[in-house]
């Protein structure tokens with residue numbers, strides 16, 4: 001009997017979204033740094049949601065794919081290939097509907113989910129099928145290694161919080177801006193935590209596979225770290241809304257809970273060398289490289305995030321490009337690197353370490369992303385100074401003087417598009433190449 | 444060896460999370476009589492329909508291309524007439540929009556309700572010794 005290839009189908013869909021995110025990102029940046037490019041036709045108003053939704057879908061469908069991949073790699077039989085097929089089709093329908101809405105200027109949703117809410121029904125149904133298939137395939141998780149807990153929490157909490165994400169459909173939830181916005185960012189914060197659980201879980205599984213060490217993912221330390229993550233998923237969200245006049249203890253809860261993540265940062269520093277020496281670098285050349293890159297990006301972004309979670313510092317960074325640096329730094333540097341590590345590992349491709357194109361692309365991704373990140377932070381510093389100290393200068397003038405910075409941002413983004421894009425394209429081509437059994441989707 | 448404590452920790456955290464969430468829903472925050480809640484709720488949908496959020500922020504949340512609009516309703520020399528005119532004409536990178544009068548009415552009420560929450564500019568906050576910030580008076 002042929003092995004399940006549901007993981008591959010989801011991963012391929014995810015790669016298409018990654019390519020779309022890159023192209024729309026560069027177009028958005030072009031319209032950003034020019035004087036209202038195509039503003040009456042395509043324009044930033046459409047490009048931003050197109051970009052952000054593609055990026056989000058790359059991460060979400062990618063997370064679906066790598067969890068399926070991991071189950072398969074463990075030799076667990078998929079409960080129902082038919083459900084996986086329906087799930088995949090629901091995603092495709094949702095994506096088609098969402099992109100069509102954006103192109104025709106039909107919005108109606110909220111930040112990051114700016115399409116008419118009806119398309120979320122499809123995403124929700126797809127997620128229900130994922131949950132059924134996952135739990136029927138794995139059984140109870142409480143005796144399993146920590147990565148099962150992470151996948152399970154990611155999948156279940158996403159379902160619940162995604163519903164919470166649409167409470168605003170009921171007018172009474174929208175009547176008071178403060179209440180509405182508090183719930184909105186509670187939800188946004190926790191949703192990010194959900195896909196992180198799924199992706200970090202897979203990264204742990206990958207590390208176990210590469211190092212051959214089966215004890216780590218069952219250790220008390222691993223569980224403690226998992227609970228620290230879950231604790232933050234549940235309670236750190238008020239760091240998004242410090243400047244909203246909510247009750248002070250709501251702010252304090254977010255502040256104090258966020259600060260517990262320093263423990264994670266310290267642990268990374270402490271275990272850095274150990275991680276490097278246990279991995280079998282040559283057998284898993286690219287998965288290992290991408291995992292290492294993600295480690296470095298976790299370090300940089302966590303440091304930035306921790307600073308931004310101190311209210312007194314957040315006052316400066318909030319509403320500036322610091323937030324954009326944080327958002328893209330984490331989604332590209334961490335989530336995307338881990339998704340790619342998993343893609344190289346699970347696709348079963350034997351990619352020789354000396355493959356020149358991929359090696360060069362890998363380095364270009366890291367360098368351009370670093371530049372991209374630094375430039376956004378620079379823009380953030382400039383805007384922070386403006387909003388704290390220069391009420392006499394108009395927003396338009398401030399943005400005008402940032403234009404050279406946005407040009408560098410666009411150029412770095414262009415390099416990122418080509419380098420990250422060529423890796424995505426390479427994986428796509430290999431995964432659809434001869435002997436990949438795609439005709440039996442997903443069997 | 445299978446650890447037993449994780450399932451209890453999981454249960455406790457989940458119960459705490461649900462309790463805190465319900466508490467957040469029931470906070471009586473931002474209830475004010477200075478605007479019509481039902482109309483403001485409609486206006487929020489207009490804000491979403493025309494995707495103002497992809498370029499504008501409210502209390503620092505939203506897109507980054509245009510200015511924060513939290514207090515534009517009460518800003519000196521601005522206010523409802525200005526917002527209406529600006530929205531219909533567009534400027535620079537902002538396209539012109541053409542909402543019908545009811546939509547515009549609701550949108551203005553929504554922006555009024557946002558303004559009613561307080562001052563958003565970070566320059567007005569005070570920093571406390573423990574790193575917390577406090578609202579402008």
Ligand code: HEM
Pocket residue numbers: 018021022025026027028029032048051052055056323324327328331332336409410412413414416417497505506507508
């Ligand atoms: C895997 C690749 C990428 C991912 C996952 C990603 C993700 C994101 C996310 C999550 C946001 C929302 C930020 C926020 O609201 O704070 C965003 C915004 C944005 N991204 Fe990307 N991005 C990627 C690549 C790019 C590239 C290559 C460019 C090209 C320069 C780009 C340009 C932009 C722009 C212009 C914005 C809007 C920022 C604003 O509103 O001011 N992105 N991206």
